[in-house]
Amino acid sequence: MAGGMTASWLRYGKSALPFLVLLAFLLLPATDPSSNLVRILFTTFVWMITSIAWNIVGGFAGQVSFGFAVFYGLGAYTAALLINAGRNHYFAFLGAAGIAMLASFLVGLPTFWLRGPYFAIATIGVTEAVRVIMSNLSFTGGASGYRITEYGAFKQIEHYYNALIGVAVAVAISAWIAKSRFGLALRAIKQDQEAAAQLGVNPYAFKLWAHAIAAALTGVAGALHARYHIYIDPSGGAGGVFAFQTGISILLMPVIGGIGTVWGPVLGGAVFGIVEEELVVKFPQLHLLLYGALLIVIVLLEPDGLIGLLHKLAKFFRRRREDSGGPRTDKVLWGRSRLEGREL
Amino acid sequence: MSLIDYLDPLVAAVLLAGIYAAMSVGMTVIYGVMKIVNLAHAGLMMMGAYFAYELFERFHIDPVIAAIIALPVFFLFGIAVHWLLVRWLPKSDQPTLSSLLLMFGFWLVLQNVALLIWGNEDRSIFTPMTFSVIQMGPVSIAKVRLIVFVLAVVSVVILQIVLRRSWFGRAVRALIQNPYAAQIAGVDDRRTAMFSFGVGTAFAGFAGALLAMLYSFSPDFGRQFLLRSFVIIVLGGLESFSGVAVGALILALVETFSILFVPASYQPAISYALLVVVLLVLPKGVAGLLEKKWRVA
Numbered sequence: 053m054a055g056g057m058t059a060s061w062l063r064y065g066k067s068a069l070p071f072l073v074l075l076a077f078l079l080l081p082a083t084d085p086s087s088n089l090v091r092i093l094f095t096t097f098v099w100m101i102t103s104i105a106w107n108i109v110g111g112f113a114g115q116v117s118f119g120f121a122v123f124y125g126l127g128a129y130t131a132a133l134l135i136n137a138g139r140n141h142y143f144a145f146l147g148a149a150g151i152a153m154l155a156s157f158l159v160g161l162p163t164f165w166l167r168g169p170y171f172a173i174a175t176i177g178v179t180e181a182v183r184v185i186m187s188n189l190s191f192t193g194g195a196s197g198y199r200i201t202e203y204g205a206f207k208q209i210e211h212y213y214n215a216l217i218g219v220a221v222a223v224a225i226s227a228w229i230a231k232s233r234f235g236l237a238l239r240a241i242k243q244d245q246e247a248a249a250q251l252g253v254n255p256y257a258f259k260l261w262a263h264a265i266a267a268a269l270t271g272v273a274g275a276l277h278a279r280y281h282i283y284i285d286p287s288g289g290a291g292g293v294f295a296f297q298t299g300i301s302i303l304l305m306p307v308i309g310g311i312g313t314v315w316g317p318v319l320g321g322a323v324f325g326i327v328e329e330e331l332v333v334k335f336p337q338l339h340l341l342l343y344g345a346l347l348i349v350i351v352l353l354e355p356d357g358l359i360g361l362l363h364k365l366a367k368f369f370r371r372r373r374e375d376s377g378g379p380r381t382d383k384v385l386w387g388r389s390r391l392e393g394r395e396l
Numbered sequence: 397m398s399l400i401d402y403l404d405p406l407v408a409a410v411l412l413a414g415i416y417a418a419m420s421v422g423m424t425v426i427y428g429v430m431k432i433v434n435l436a437h438a439g440l441m442m443m444g445a446y447f448a449y450e451l452f453e454r455f456h457i458d459p460v461i462a463a464i465i466a467l468p469v470f471f472l473f474g475i476a477v478h479w480l481l482v483r484w485l486p487k488s489d490q491p492t493l494s495s496l497l498l499m500f501g502f503w504l505v506l507q508n509v510a511l512l513i514w515g516n517e518d519r520s521i522f523t524p525m526t527f528s529v530i531q532m533g534p535v536s537i538a539k540v541r542l543i544v545f546v547l548a549v550v551s552v553v554i555l556q557i558v559l560r561r562s563w564f565g566r567a568v569r570a571l572i573q574n575p576y577a578a579q580i581a582g583v584d585d586r587r588t589a590m591f592s593f594g595v596g597t598a599f600a601g602f603a604g605a606l607l608a609m610l611y612s613f614s615p616d617f618g619r620q621f622l623l624r625s626f627v628i629i630v631l632g633g634l635e636s637f638s639g640v641a642v643g644a645l646i647l648a649l650v651e652t653f654s655i656l657f658v659p660a661s662y663q664p665a666i667s668y669a670l671l672v673v674v675l676l677v678l679p680k681g682v683a684g685l686l687e688k689k690w691r692v693a
Contacts, residue, residue, distance in 0.1 A: 116496050162672045169433040169491040170630070170675060177623045177668035188661050296619065300504070307497060341512070344504025351498040352484050 070223070077216055081209050090212050094280060096325025097215035098273050103305035103321035104222040105269035110303070111311035112235055113262045114242030119159065119175030120270050121299035122182045123152040125286065127271030128278035128293040129192055132200045135279065141202070145214075145275045152271025156264045164259045167245060175299075183294040186286040197285030200278060211280045218276060219318075222269050227314045229265075238262055242312075270302070297340075301328070304343050307350060310357030319358050400534050407535050409645075409652035411545040415606055416644035418548035419621055420628040421555060421637065422599030428572040428635040429592040431491050432482070435499040437600050437625060438618030439506030444470065444604020445613040446514060452521050459521050460543060463605035467551075467598045474597025477502070478590045489575055510615035520612035544606045551602060555595070556637060568592055572635050627671045631678075646670075 077093075102120060109115050127148035134144035159178050163171040187195040229235040240248035241255045249255055274293060278284045286294040301324070309320020331339040354360055419441060426434045434440075447469070448462040457465075481502060485495050528539045559565035567588045570578035579585055607613070607621065628647050632639025647670065654666050 110493075114493055116493055118500070162675045166675060167490070169496065172491075172496055173433060173623070173626045174668070174671060174675075176619075177626075177671055180620065180623060181665035181668040184662060184665055188659075303500075311493075338508070338512075340504055341508035344501045344508060347497055347501030347504065348481060351494045351501065352481065355494060 074216075074220060078213075081212065087208055090208050092326065092329050094208075094212050094215050094276075095329065096322055097212075097219045098276050098280075099301070099305060099325040099328070100318055100321030101215070101218045101222045101273040101276075102270050102302045103309065103317040103324070104219075104226050105266040105273070106302050107306040107311055107313075107317040108226060108229060108238075108266040108269075109259070109262045110266075111306055111313070111317065112229060112238040112242065113259055114238075114312075115164075115259055115263070116172045116303070117175040117263075118172065118296075118299050118303060119179040120266075120302040121179050121294050121296065122155060122159070122175075123267040123270040124274035124277070124298055124302065125182070125186065125284075125292075125294035126155050127152045127274030128284045129186070129198065129274075130271070131275030132198050132278045132284060133192070135200050135202055141279055144279070145272050148271040148275035149268035150271075152267040152274070153264045156267030157260065160260045160263045164256055164263070176296075179294065179296055179299050183287050183292075183296070186294050193285075195286060197283055200282050200284075202279070202282075211276070215276050218269075218272055223314065223318060225265065225269070226317070229262075230314050234258070234261075239312075300340070300343075304347065306357075307347060308357055310359030313356075313359050316357050316359035319362075323358065403535050405652045405656075406649075407537060408541075409648040411537070411541045412652065413641075413645040413648035414545035414548040414552075415603065415610070416624060416628055416648055417552050417641050418599060418606065419603035420625040420632075420640050420644060421552055422596035422603070423625050424629050424632070424635065424637060424640050425568065425592050425599070426596035427491075427629065429568055430482070430495075430589050431489060432485070432495045432499060433491050433626075434596060434600075435496065435622065436477075436503040436506060437596075438622035439503040439510075440470065440474075440597055440600035441604035441607065441618040441621055442510060442613065442615060443506060444601035445608035445617055446510060446519075447601060448605035448608045449519055449521055449613075452523075458523065459605060459609045460547065463547060463602055463609075466601040466605045470601030471594040471598035473601070474594035475590055477597065478593040482593055483586070483590070507615050514615065516614060518612040518614050521608050523609075526609070540609050544609055548603070548606060551599070552641070555599070559637065564588065564591055623667050623671075627667050627674070630671060631674055 080093075081090075102124060106117065106120055110117060130148040130151040131141070131144040134147045135141055139147075159175065160171070163174045186192065192198045229238070237248065237253040237258050240251065240253055241258060245255050277293070284293050286292050292298065305320040305324040306317035307320070308324060309318065310316025328339070331342075350357055356363070419437075423434055423437050426432055426437075444463075444466050447466050448459045451457040451462040451465070452459055481498060482495075485498060486492065488495075523540075525539045525543070530537045530539055530542065559568055567578065567583040570581065570583050571585060571588055575585065604618070607617075611617075624647060628640060628643035631643030631646055632641075647667065650670055651663065651666060654663075658666065
């Protein structure tokens with residue numbers, strides 16, 4: 053009896069944990085944190101949103117994209133232009149989501165039509181093409197960047213709350229997708245597109261919509277970034293919103309955290325955001341080398357990422373305490389591993 | 397503009413097509429046999445460029461010789477990479493998420509190792525022939541481009557002969573056409589995959605060394621060529637070696653003549669536009685237009 057009680061408590065604790073963490077972050081500003089801490093948290097939140105977004109199309113639907121910088125950058129520029137036109141910034145965030153969504157169709161419509169690696173490679177080309185165009189576009193200042201002029205005082209806490217709400221919304225969407233028929237369809241497409249199509253799932257439409265949702269979220273992240281930093285440029289080193297590096301970062305986070313799960317990308321984004329802030333300062337070149345090596349190690353040794361590692365650790369300790377423990381439904385749904393052997 | 401004015405860009409396009417074919421053929425071999433989109437191709441081309449650069453700077457070896465030396469060196473490197481990383485990937489007859497991410501991670505490692513060794517600045521190789529021009533009637537040809545073209549074409553033709561005549565080549569083509577039947581017929585797929593990866597890598601290094609004679613390069617070198625290679629192999633139908641030659645020619649022609657209409661800074665957008673058009677109009681590439689029995693796998 054007692055064992056059952058603890059088990060159910062554990063289950064409740066597990067489902068309540070995200071809300072507790074959210075509450076903690078909501079209350080955090082009351083403790084008067086340093087502005088540096090708020091900045092790191094804000095940056096991490098923005099990264100988390102992109103990470104969760106990438107996972108929707110890359111993790112759930114299994115379509116690798118190297119080009120999320122396009123949506124990030126378009127979101128940033130759309131928001132910047134709207135804010136400069138005197139619009140409310142929430143309207144600007146929505147506009148960013150809308151434009152990013154439209155752009156996602158431009159990428160997805162020709163490439164999702166076919167099976168195979170077309171989408172993944174096309175996303176490399178899209179980043180390159182959009183970055184070049186944005187660097188030459190005169191009304192956004194071209195390569196020299198674009199400045200946002202917003203009236204009123206700079207309230208860091210307001211930015212913090214916007215980003216936090218963004219993360220909460222992204223997690224909610226991701227969790228909903230994971231549970232819904234839509235998410236089930238995406239997983240079916242990832243595992244076997246032909247079989248999914250035979251069961252009445254239209255792979256083309258589902259991939260397009262997953263991509264569109266992901267793009268919209270990434271656009272909002274870009275808008276948050278732009279409004280906080282006031283100044284954006286297309287490709288100036290690692291900070292450029294359209295830089296290939298940005299796309300790489302967005303891809304790395306969910307893979308590190310564990311793709312195809314709800315919490316993996318959140319964890320990956322958190323680790324990446326915090327590590328990035330420290331690493332970039334100390335080793336500006338080395339960090340991408342480390343990430344590359346990490347990517348290889350994750351693909352070959354632990355395809356489920358950090359979340360997979362945590363699950364394994366938890367299982368290991370649970371087995372030591374009590375021998376029982378049913379098979380995880382997740383494993384049944386996903387097969388042995390989320391990364392291994394999945395066709396594009 | 398008279399007809400003669402079009403002759404110069406036409407010759408330039410054909411010369412460009414040679415090197416394009418050489419840089420894409422390695423990707424086709426690897427994709428055909430293993431269904432891996434080798435994103436590290438870009439990094440390997442970059443390594444090839446620095447390989448030629450180092451040999452030139454340290455030992456004053458002509459980049460032409462360096463490119464030829466690059467073939468066996470990168471072949472062995474490719475075999476090592478296959479043994480160390482690629483062979484652990486799950487086998488599949490479709491490109492997988494993990495293969496894409498693995499090769500991408502490997503590319504990141506190569507790129508940033510190069511960044512640590514050579515720094516971020518652009519390098520280039522200047523030899524006496526870099527600026528010499530051959531005049532042929534109304535057409536003037538840069539000597540380097542001609543040499544690069546000849547080397548590229550010879551290498552691709554030799555590869556084609558090897559693939560047609562040798563046991564290895566037949567194994568490669570059999571695996572491309574039907575991996576299961578090939579294995580039943582006694583093709584050792586692991587060995588063939590290993591050699592194919594070696595050949596693909598060798599051609600990446602070789603093409604990189606050739607490109608280093610034409611363009612300046614930095615550790616980021618190769619990314620713009622990666623997309624071009626992919627456009628070319630999609631144009632060629634992904635698994636067809638003769639398709640690569642046709643694809644290379646089409647891309648080179650489009651790029652060269654588009655300069656007449658589109659500002660040069662928009663060049664990267666052109667390869668992407670071409671890719672989209674091909675995907676929409678010719679999903680099976682140029683080879684798909686021909687009869688299936690004509691397909692030279």
